[in-house]
Amino acid sequence: MYSFKGFFKYLEKQGRELEKNLMEVGISRDPEVVHRCRVAIRRLRATLGLFQCDPTLLDEIKDVAQTLGPLRDIEVQLEFLRKAELPLREKKSILQEKLLKLEIERLRISGLNLTLSSAEFLNRVSQGVGRRKISPYKIYKNLVKRSRRVVENLSQEPFENYHRVRIDLKKIRYLLEAVEVVEGSFKDPIDHLKKFQDSLGEIHDMVVWLQEISGREDLPALRKTLQEKRNLSMKEFNEVRGNLYNLLENILNTSAALVTGKKPHSQELLSLVSSPKEKEEAAEALALHLSPDPSHIQRVANKCRTLYSVLKERVKLTEEDLHHLYCAALLHDIGHYLGGEEHHRDSYTLIVNSSCLPLNISEREAVAILARNHRKKPDFTTNLLNKREVERLKPLSGILRCADGMEMESYEYVGNFTLTSSEGTLTFRGGQISPLLQDRFRRKSSYLAEVLGLKIKYIEVE
Missing domain, CATH: 1.20.120 (Four Helix Bundle (Hemerythrin (Met), subunit A))
Structure with missing residues (x-):
């Protein structure tokens, strides 16, 4: 964890740089004065943004940067004109035009009396975020x-x-x-x-x-x-x-x-250039090689999609949530490949260490936790996700457990089913199933019922 105190000397330096150069804006003929102001502001905003600084404080210096923008643009254009090889008449004309705009802009900014007390500004910042850590x-x-x-x-x-x-x-x-x-x-x-x-x-x-010069015939x-x-x-x-x-x-x-x-793993960039579909295809390819029952994992993944479509509004699930859920459903049984008694934990290990999944560390951790939680007591222990992200995994874990609960691998499973939610109950309607599968579904759907605050029941229909 990084404390705000660790960044304070850097912030002080940027604050003094901004204060010093603001005093020269409109007076100095050095074009770098405005540039240094804008760079210092960007550095202050980037650092303070990490600590969720009061937006009004950030807006104060942002407004200064935007005010200086037109002046900086003119100065850049003048520097280009001075070096450009142009016909003398044309160069003289546009130079006079830009110099006039420069003079007017400098006078305008001088009239605004832009100033900043670096010490006062940082004191106000410190009062709000002084004890925060990032x-x-x-x-x-x-x-x-x-x-x-x-x-x-x-x-x-x-x-x-x-x-x-x-x-x-x-x-x-x-x-x-x-x-x-x-x-x-x-x-x-x-x-x-x-x-x-x-x-x-x-x-x-x-x-x-x-x-800017579009349509002007005098500057060919x-x-x-x-x-x-x-x-x-x-x-x-x-x-x-x-x-x-x-x-x-x-x-x-x-x-x-x-x-x-x-x-x-060098998968961080690959995660950015891979679409969700490509990531799911990579998960499916790995699952087909390592899972003992490929037809089972595909059915569970499809059931998860169905459950997601019904529950997404109630739980405020996103497309990213569906993507994580679907990948986890495909990969939840790959731990069987290691032959251990706790294959759900082995699935977690294989996912976080896989070099062929184009997932960044947060995606990988989310998918691995979901796969781990498809059986036994849900475990959300992690050092890689924040609290909000962990909370989003809870209903997704419930969905995966519930979908897996309608399956006894290839021996018996629920085929087509419908799902309705009303009067505090989530009702599944599907084909006739054995008492053994009914009991499995009841046990594995209990966590989803807990997360949703609903009763869950299964009704057999012919």
Whole structure:
């Protein structure tokens, strides 16, 4: 666990940087002043966001960053114009136009009197979050979320979401910079992220400017220069785009290792680029090789889908919950392969150690716990999931146990059934079954009844 105190010196440094440079905005002619303000704000927000800081405090500095945005854009454009080879008449015209906008923007911002007392701001922050701690797992989940969005956008063809990818890479980078202060594990990834971020920034700047001068007939040379620069930058980025996947994999594996305390399977990135269907197909392939009764596990998985469709509104289940449940149903019996007496625990072990399942550590742990809980007393012991995620596993465990309770492997099982919920009772209606299977269903469905707060009964119909 990382305490807020461990990040405080870093926050102090960024706060002083912001305070110092804000005093020079509108006065200094150094274009890096505005840039340094915006970077300091991003670093503060990334760090404070980990500790669930008061949103109003974050909004205060976010508003400052947005206020400075137009000024920064003009400064970037002027720097480009100074270096660009353009016809003198055209260059003079656009330079005069941009310099006038720069002057007006500086005066506007000077009139706003933007200031920040770093000590006062951090004191207000400390009062709200001073005793809070952040787990490596929360940082890992944040990185997975950002990385997933990057991968989704990178995977689209033609790839045009440069700006969206750049924003997410910024958030990953500034988060890692904060963690680097207390952990010291991400220096190389941070350096590489900055290079990708800068490359995407160049593309974005050209796109924005081309949109700005769209329809203007007096700037043909500038338009051509911008288009050439944009196309060259896009080509250069696309040539190294694959390296970004490798970088994300490195970041996620390093972060996962901080959570587990050991080197994880290299499945973190594979989890992001694999669809839920592909993950389920991988689970099915493993189950077919290791399960003693493939027809049984497929029927249980299908029953879980049916139960999910009826109960999802009552328990507020998500598509992700169904995905975890279905994978666990397919894999719940693979522990039989080891021949032990407690195959449910062996199933857990095989799932968390499997190198052929494209699951990240949180997905893997969720599926493994569900598989472990298909029999015996439910056990939700874990160091890898947070409380909310564990709570979501309880109704899913009940569903898997109930579905398995309608099966005695291939010897006897419930085929088609209907399910209704009314007056405090969950009623199953299916074919005639033996007293032995009825007793098994009663025992294995009891946990679902407990979780739902309902009675469960099975009615035989001809």
